[in-house]
Amino acid sequence: MEKVSLRLAEAWIAAGRRVTLAIGSREGPLVAEIPAGAESVVIGDSRYGALVRAMPRIVRDAAPDILFCPGNHYTAVAAWSRWRLGRRCPPVVAKVSNALVRGDMGAVEAWGYRAWLRLHPRFIDALVAMTPGMAREAAEAMAMPPARIHVIANPAPRPGTGAAPAGRYLLGVGRLAPQKRWDRAIAALARIADPAVTLVIFGEGPERDSLVERAAALGLEARVRLPGYVADPSAAIRDAAAVVLTSDFEGVPGVLREALAAGTPVVTTDSSIAVREIVASPAQGSVVAVGDEVALVAALDHWLAPGRARPDPVVATGDPAATYAALFDSLVSPIS
16 A cells, blocks of 8 residues: 555656655655655654644645545544644545455444444545445445545556566465465465465565464475565566465455466455456456355466466556546645
């Protein structure tokens, strides 16, 4: 989500727009990707609550025409800014980046989440969904008027220069977090037909130790690799036997689009309404039910079969950065 936001910011700056980034700190793997020409306000505290508290002051000082939330993780920031600034708050545009229907939540938590989503029309002026299916889901979950929902895809992935792992491998890309359920991919690796295939997962997070233990318990220490965060996974995506996503829930998984753009097949759980919009044909990959271990292994074996044809690369169309800019312009009142 953050990488895509920085790519959009770079395109807006190149088009002559002023972009101010509110960031927790200037440390971390994405610092090198902050585009030249971007103004940065460094809060000095990476905790989410610090960003929420600081945003009204940042908006007052920077006086932007638009407040853009790059994912629904950040919409509480917009809500607090709207409440604190009132009419002085600029129009708010928010992008849906994660699932709005969450089967992983308990009854009370799910009720609270639904109630929170229903408040969004009060403080968001325009909502961006990356696929038509996500737009329909947002209209229902948030009770957002359809006229305020806009479908804009993420910009096309860039060809990169990173290195690919050696040998034949399956690739996962994403945080080592409970949502991603990489334990399913590890368990499936133990059951696939080809014992020489390895599993490489790019990402970092709180589940690292448990995943290492899971691999060891299955005798897969030599076949499961967790290199950590990788800034440029494009070469690894291109050369993978298949890209694997085993999540409980997702928004619009960017890694699936990146894989298909590179002509790499995908094996994914049906973790989002957008998954079947991205994987539009059985020739591009396999979509299995969440938790169906047998189907997951069968799908992996299908794409690992010798001589299996790879999909034709999907060519992206349109100019998402320009479409966003046109939306921003439509929300800003002209100076009289």
